[in-house]
Amino acid sequence: MNYMLKNENAIYYECAYSCDNALYLRLGSEAFFITDGRYMIDAKTYVKNANVVIATDLYAQALKILKKTKIKKIIFDPKEWSVFGFERMRQKSKIDFIPQVDFSHKKRIIKSDEELKIIAKAAKLGAKAFKHLAKEFRKHGFGKDEYTLTHFAKGILGDFGKYDLSFDPIVAINKNAAKPHAMPTVTTLKKNDLLLVDAGLKYKRYCSDRTRTVQADKHFMFNTHQKFKHKNIQKAYDTVLKAHDNAISKARSGMKAKKIDA
Known part of the structure; x- marks a missing residue:
């Protein structure tokens, strides 16, 4: 060929x-x-x-x-x-x-075993970076605007130059987080705000990508399971999480994504 x-x-x-x-x-x-x-x-x-x-x-x-x-x-x-x-x-x-x-x-499109290992490594590095990012936001993020928080995210997620980013991080607060791909604004992070982070890093050119929404209290972490003060927000979050978990449990090799999504 x-x-x-x-x-x-x-x-x-x-x-x-x-x-x-x-x-x-x-x-x-x-x-x-x-x-x-x-x-x-x-x-x-x-x-x-x-x-x-x-x-x-x-x-x-x-x-x-x-x-x-x-x-x-x-x-x-x-x-x-x-x-x-x-x-x-x-x-x-x-x-x-x-x-x-x-x-x-x-x-x-069909990944080899070696590629799957690299992708898994990228995902693990992404999870580790999100832990560090949560710690940084808890210590230094409150009172900072979305521009500054995005700057923090770029440095921490890429381990300050060690890894390329999958894309520019999205850090959005409250109503700005409702946009699929929000641009940063001068909105500052306050206690108990809704905070969304959508970001990832590359490992050997393979991208990780994760999105987390949290209630920004003094103990928040970017874990999958979250607790919110408002019942409507908790209900919406749990509905999305249930769909997420259901998709993972039903996904099988060879399935089309539209079947999993259904």
Whole structure:
């Protein structure tokens, strides 16, 4: 099978390394990782099962390799490629470029045992980070606005630079927490406010992601089970928690998510 990749995660999956300026070719049994000189040392150190090629013009180098191998067809995912990049490849080649949307995603959708271990590790690191974050918020969070709390969350969740974040943390108080993806505001955290944190970190490029809603008293923790003073809030929380637990108990290998959600 012949295919070309441009997405960082797709490339990493193939050869255990990637960067923000790389192109990957798989041509039958041969593979090529093409990047520029800034990444030469790391690429030659970490890339597995592919020839590392250093070039100033990645597209020109890819075309040179394609011409040399004389292949006639190659698969690509149009979601991965800019118009500029794809046109550079197409206009200067007689190869038949075959679009397959989500080509790499479909290859990666079923996780190996090793990937599952990495994902589990990411989740454990995320849980540990949330414990540290709760402690920090209890000690220094009250009286701080959502901007400051978000700044705290970025540092603690990423272990101050050790891990990349899955996405920018969402820290929202009271009515702002009702928004699916709330932006921070000048609202400050007070005792017994509702506090939502939606965040995660990456481990070996695999993302963890957890959301917790708590009543921010002096003892709060980001545990799954929570207690609230208002009955209506407790009822709503318990309903969501029940659905959460029910989905986990019914989930089976091979099931579609819509069946679990139903």
